[in-house]
Amino acid sequence: MRHFLTLTDLSADEFRALLTRAIELKAMRRNGESYQPLKNKVLAMIFEKSSTRTRVSFEAGMAHFGGHALFLSPRDTQLGRGEPIEDSARVLSSMSDCIMVRTFEHEKIETFAVHSSVPVINGLTDDVHPCQLLADMQTWQEYRGDIKGRTVTWIGDGNNMCHSYMHAAKMLGFKLNIACPEGYTPKKKFMQEARDYIELFSDPVGACKNSDLIVTDVWASMGQEDEQDQRSSVFAPYQVDLELMKSAHTDALFMHCLPAHRGEEVSADVIDGAQSVVWDEAENRLHAQKALLEFLLVR
Ligand code: CP
Ligand code: NVA
Numbered sequence: 001m002r003h004f005l006t007l008t009d010l011s012a013d014e015f016r017a018l019l020t021r022a023i024e025l026k027a028m029r030r031n032g033e034s035y036q037p038l039k040n041k042v043l044a045m046i047f048e049k050s051s052t053r054t055r056v057s058f059e060a061g062m063a064h065f066g067g068h069a070l071f072l073s074p075r076d077t078q079l080g081r082g083e084p085i086e087d088s089a090r091v092l093s094s095m096s097d098c099i100m101v102r103t104f105e106h107e108k109i110e111t112f113a114v115h116s117s118v119p120v121i122n123g124l125t126d127d128v129h130p131c132q133l134l135a136d137m138q139t140w141q142e143y144r145g146d147i148k149g150r151t152v153t154w155i156g157d158g159n160n161m162c163h164s165y166m167h168a169a170k171m172l173g174f175k176l177n178i179a180c181p182e183g184y185t186p187k188k189k190f191m192q193e194a195r196d197y198i199e200l201f202s203d204p205v206g207a208c209k210n211s212d213l214i215v216t217d218v219w220a221s222m223g224q225e226d227e228q229d230q231r232s233s234v235f236a237p238y239q240v241d242l243e244l245m246k247s248a249h250t251d252a253l254f255m256h257c258l259p260a261h262r263g264e265e266v267s268a269d270v271i272d273g274a275q276s277v278v279w280d281e282a283e284n285r286l287h288a289q290k291a292l293l294e295f296l297l298v299r
Pocket of ligand 2: 124129159161218221258259
């Protein structure tokens with residue numbers, strides 16, 4: 001049994017194979033082909049934070065595959081009333097075939113996985129967002145082929161998305177320039193692991209030079225709503241606008257995991273402009289996670 005708590009739970013070859021499979025599954029769906037390898041299977045989904053894309057992509061993916069997805073929130077389950085994680089994991093895994101968890105502390109999903117008898121998928125924690133990277137890398141591959149040897153630039157907060165980009169850089173062999181304000185750099189542990197693949201910048205323009213892909217994310221992640229005002233002033237020089245995009249290669253792509261705030265981390269003319277591939281990136285959550293579900297559950 002395999003869990004998917006971070007990208008590094010996969011080998012680099014498995015990561016690449018999932019991207020290829022995601023592209024195949026997308027084509028099958030476009031051709032109207034029915035493929036139902038998960039008939040009678042149940043995916044339980046625990047959301048301790050909000051979600052649009054993650055919830056809908058997993059739910060739709062399970063429906064396409066002939067299975068079923070259950071949405072569980074702490075508001076109306078015993079999870080919100082203090083039932084221990086260990087107990088919840090034991091019980092939920094006795095009734096379902098796979099469990100997706102979106103939560104705060106990464107340690108929580110690790111504890112959950114230890115006590116689960118079925119595969120656990122990370123649907124985002126404070127530390128990482130590995131499912132999003134499957135979709136981002138699929139999108140890159142569709143537009144530009146192999147990412148090995150390319151340069152990607154992360155602009156903004158050294159957050160969960162940035163950490164997963166650092167994992168992907170090391171696994172797929174691309175260079176990652178990271179431009180963050182002081183005090184908002186990625187966690188040391190992740191920087192240490194990816195040290196041969198990353199370069200830290202304080203200047204966004206320098207970080208975008210010779211870059212093939214520019215990526216950003218919200219300035220205040222879920223759980224940091226109280227810091228929104230203070231972060232807005234610190235991060236203001238890090239907005240991805242057309243001027244900043246000009247420092248990258250002319251054919252550079254722009255990605256954002258969404259939800260986005262136009263006028264904050266990205267200008268409207270970039271996210272809605274010709275270099276942006278955010279809608280493919282969002283749709284690919286569906287195809288990439290179907291490839292992941294198949295990998296974890298169909299043997
Ligand atoms: N990108 C992403 O994970 O979106 P949701 O928060 O809507 O799931
Ligand atoms: N960094 C963001 C990603 C949302 C998909 C957050 O954690 O809120």
